[in-house]
Amino acid sequence: MSLGEPMSGDCIIEAGTVLCGILPDGTMSMRHDVGLRVAGGMIAQIGPLAAVGYGNDHLARFGSPDMIAMPGLVNSHHHFGITPLMQGVPFAPLELWLPQFRAMRQVDVRLDTLYSAIEMLESGTTTVQHINSGLAGAPESWMATADATLKAYTDIGMRAGFSFMIRDRNILTYDEDAKALATLPEAVRNWIAPKLDASNIPIADLMTFYRALRESWFDARPDHVRFNLAPANLHWCTDECLQTIFETARETDAQVHMHLLETERQSSFAHNTFGHSAVQHLKALECLGPNVTLGHGNWMSRADLDIVADCGCSMCHNASSGLRLGSGIAPVNEMRRRGIPIALGIDQSNIADDRDMTLEMKLVWALHRETGLWNDRPDAGAVLQMATEHGAKTVGFGGFTGRLEPGQQADIVLMDRRKIERPRMSARTPVAESVLHRGGRHAISQVFVGGRLVVDDGKVITIDREAVLAEIAERLKHPETEGETATWEAIDVLLPHLEVFHRKFTTTAGYRPYRYNAMADQE
Structure with a gap:
């Protein structure tokens, strides 16, 4: 693709449920049985499919009533x-x-x-x-x-x-x-x-x-x-x-x-x-x-x-990194008690050693349950907001993407509700909870960036993904060169000296309780 080629699409995306974003009261804003009309990469309209589609027969159509749409x-x-x-x-x-x-x-x-x-x-x-x-x-x-x-x-x-x-x-x-x-x-x-x-x-x-x-x-x-x-x-x-x-x-x-x-x-x-x-x-x-x-x-x-x-700063929480x-x-x-916006980062990789944010979100939710009956814990909606709206702000796309509503960019993930709810999910279960806890890579059907389809049937379609993976494997399979072996040997010599240096400047000796770090000994 050249820099002059467009990166947005005009289309209509159908979904049985749309997770639009968190409202000021902390609840998830949702729409049901709607279409999202995308124009110039932006969400132009969300409403009943018949109304959204009226006069727009020329637009490509994606999705179905079985899809749950959420922000990228x-x-x-x-x-x-x-x-x-x-x-x-x-x-x-x-x-x-x-x-x-x-x-x-x-x-x-x-x-x-x-x-x-x-x-x-x-x-x-x-x-x-x-x-x-x-x-x-x-x-x-x-x-x-x-x-x-x-x-x-x-x-x-x-x-x-x-x-x-x-x-x-x-x-x-x-x-x-x-x-x-x-x-x-x-x-x-x-x-x-x-x-x-x-x-x-x-x-x-x-x-x-x-x-x-x-x-x-x-x-x-x-x-x-x-x-x-x-x-x-x-x-x-x-x-x-x-x-x-x-x-x-x-x-x-x-x-x-x-x-x-x-x-x-x-x-x-x-x-x-x-x-x-x-x-x-x-x-x-x-x-x-x-x-x-x-x-x-x-x-x-x-x-x-x-x-x-x-x-007024934001924080970026890298849960897997801190643990590993x-x-x-x-x-x-x-x-959260102080109203600090929190984004999520995978840092180098998550607990599965890959970049699956749906897995990182599950970890974040579980890690901050804390003990007690009445704790103010992040629910599924709060974690989703960290991974969408708050994250977009920290990267520089605040107010531009991170929510699904008119005027925002059409960065949309479609998850197949049938795969999330198999064999059956109670109607009482909030959709955001089912998406967080049971959703994941296995349920992702399509992904759009600016209305442009970039993932179809769970696979990237904008590049030759198999050729990329094959070329990486080919380059990495070769035995170490003499220079690479020498570098590893130098590192093996270096590390013990760095350990000595760090021990000299380490203020706490021995085991440290695995609690909330600087707050472990505070009431």
Whole structure:
């Protein structure tokens, strides 16, 4: 597909039930036995099928009375396609997991992007916040990487927010890289030092690139791409770096997505370095506001959440990531009590090591039940709102997509009610509950983005999915090269030294109760 080809369709979509979105009172707005007329990629009309279809016999028709229509899902925190587990990297605490990424085999950017995009679309995700892991090398390679990524999303038919993680310090540990390098054997130091140098790019140069990328793509795809900024984390960014990023965000009206307080060690870093929490530090720097989404937030205190709510920030909850890496459980119920909008992200992959948001939603619902008879827990509708409307806002598509109502983009997932309710579902069961708990990839019939059919009979149809998967398999099946083996050997030498470094700066020894992290000991 060329950039000049249309990405929206005009059609009529029939559904027995439409989950339109959450109302201000927290209930799900629904329509029954209706048609949705799509014009120019936008929902133009929802009403009785006969009325919607009147005078529109020329329009393509999809769906049936057996379909449940819901807004396309949003993966609000995503990095890359082929997962670390697939590449031989076992799960470990974040600080000892990320360094091993350097040994993973490089996959063609387009193929890698398409791989996870296939998984997302076929499980109902129509929009993604793509956070490139970080730029290195020459500026021309940055543009090639961004172009390949965005072209892949364009070809497959997804909406995407694009950003790249920005760091200017403490890449190896939570202390100066020079100190960590000094502890390493010479061979490993000589191996990794040039890699750190390659990623040491002046922040002004990155902001210049961000503006150029935005200018080159946004006018061509204003409905399908957003360009956001991603300061990697507080321990990875100096104050000067953060202030430059946020000034650029204000000037370009961009969303900012920042990893924050993912692990206990990150919380300790802020208190040890600044004498107060990471959230307090960002507030002091005037780096919090309605355009800011904080990813993870596992170790936020109640006082932190008060600040986040007061500043109008959103949170992105990455439930699978926190569990699989032992990072912790975000205090979602405390966030909801303060009215903080919460989006959902799958991060690198979910508990099934893929990008199925319908599975992630089930986990989120279950994880935040908490004990007690009278708890205010998120119901199915609340979780659906996190994965749709709230997610769209954090990516930069707020008010544009995320709900099914006239004036919104026609990003629509059709689930087959017969597959959800087989063999029989009581009429008393709320539809949103049945969709959350019994719906999933198996029940998805069709997916539309801007009214354009991108998934049919549960499979992506906009690209040759089998050819993509076959090419990836072909490229990854070859034995390790000598260089790849040498990289793994260097990582094996590096990790014990990093462990020593982290043990030195770990404030809590031994076992930590698996509760709500910073709130575990608070009333």
